[in-house]
Amino acid sequence: MQSKIYLYRLFCYGFRTGGYLDVVLQKLQILQEEVKESSEFTFLSNISDIIKRILALREEVIPTDNYIIRRFRHYVRLFENALSIFDEFSLKDRRIKELDEIFSKLAEIVMNSKGLYILNWDNPFLLENGIIDLPDQGIQIIQGLFANDFSLNYAIVNPGGSFYHDHDSLWEYHFIDQYSEECLYEHYRAGKKYKIRDNDIIFMAPNIPHGGINPDNSISFRLGFVSGSSEYGPWRFDFNDRGAPPISNLESVEKIAALNGVHLDAIIKEVASSTGSNFIKDIRFPEKESEIEIKIIKIHDNYIMNPSQRDKIIKVLSGKGVVNIDKDIEQEISENDSFIIPSSIQVSITSNNMMMIVFG
Numbered sequence: 016m017q018s019k020i021y022l023y024r025l026f027c028y029g030f031r032t033g034g035y036l037d038v039v040l041q042k043l044q045i046l047q048e049e050v051k052e053s054s055e056f057t058f059l060s061n062i063s064d065i066i067k068r069i070l071a072l073r074e075e076v077i078p079t080d081n082y083i084i085r086r087f088r089h090y091v092r093l094f095e096n097a098l099s100i101f102d103e104f105s106l107k108d109r110r111i112k113e114l115d116e117i118f119s120k121l122a123e124i125v126m127n128s129k130g131l132y133i134l135n136w137d138n139p140f141l142l143e144n145g146i147i148d149l150p151d152q153g154i155q156i157i158q159g160l161f162a163n164d165f166s167l168n169y170a171i172v173n174p175g176g177s178f179y180h181d182h183d184s185l186w187e188y189h190f191i192d193q194y195s196e197e198c199l200y201e202h203y204r205a206g207k208k209y210k211i212r213d214n215d216i217i218f219m220a221p222n223i224p225h226g227g228i229n230p231d232n233s234i235s236f237r238l239g240f241v242s243g244s245s246e247y248g249p250w251r252f253d254f255n256d257r258g259a260p261p262i263s264n265l266e267s268v269e270k271i272a273a274l275n276g277v278h279l280d281a282i283i284k285e286v287a288s289s290t291g292s293n294f295i296k297d298i299r300f301p302e303k304e305s306e307i308e309i310k311i312i313k314i315h316d317n318y319i320m321n322p323s324q325r326d327k328i329i330k331v332l333s334g335k336g337v338v339n340i341d342k343d344i345e346q347e348i349s350e351n352d353s354f355i356i357p358s359s360i361q362v363s364i365t366s367n368n369m370m371m372i373v374f375g
Contacts, residue, residue: 177227203265
């Protein structure tokens with residue numbers, strides 16, 4: 016029975032993934048405004064209500080006991096109801112058919128995951144259908160993985176993009192993914208700004224204003240962010256979670272430590288040069304304000320991740336390997352794959368060249 020609980024928990028973490036669902040809901044609500052007086056309005060309202068119920072479950076802690084089976088069945092029932100309604104109406108409107116295809120693909124991805132939902136950030140389907148556009152800030156949000164206390168997401172920051180805000184209850188990490196010398200992005204934190212130079216990572220505690228600006232002559236890049244709270248749960252997209260960047264009185268600094276950050280590249284290179292057995296390196300910030308730990312791990316053979324009291328989110332930085340969970344699930348993983356390991360579940364990863372970053 017214990018292994019079945021593990022399996023159901025993994026499935027439920029997969030169902031919890033939010034990006035596609037938020038995009039479908041956003042487009043449904045736009046359509047609702049356009050067809051208020053037509054027969055499609057009731058259909059759109061019904062399907063929107065089901066998706067809202069699925070998203071509402073994302074805000075609840077996933078059970079660790081037998082109640083997880085009831086939770087799993089609840090998720091499946093909601094998905095099946097949504098699919099059946101889509102199937103009935105998708106032929107009536109091309110736009111509805113497109114949303115049906117996105118929703119159906121999401122259900123297929125989760126159902127075929129064998130329990131362990133693996134998200135690849137370079138997946139064209141994700142990049143085409145999982146993006147929430149914020150044109151006023153010049154950024155696009157890709158919602159990713161939701162653990163109980165925090166989430167891993169990305170923002171595509173376009174040239175000319177700028178944003179500035181804070182969170183009154185959530186901590187947050189920002190990091191640059193696949194840095195290029197052409198990237199001229201400046202990060203803001205608590206009245207200071209720093210020109211990003213590497214795959215840097217910066218930490219913000221609650222109530223610390225932060226953001227950034229990507230000049231017009233820069234390039235688009237992906238900004239990763241991990242955010243949450245043990246009390247309030249993971250960061251979830253909110254259209255009100257925005258603000259205008261300050262236009263003056265920002266102090267330029269030369270060292271990322273002034274923004275409570277570290278050069279991630281330097282740590283990655285140190286770990287990459289290690290030989291022999293598995294190598295683990297803790298990331299330590301100038302100010303220790305975080306609720307979670309961050310580690311860079313290089314796997315040379317077989318790495319056993321013992322059960323933890325906290326969920327973990329893993330992102331593969333390079334290489335490839337095989338992940339095995341409780342002898343029930345075995346899947347290949349490679350660069351840019353991300354997945355969640357729920358608390359209390361033992362995992363082993365086999366590889367001879369894989370590096371990963373672990374949040375949790």
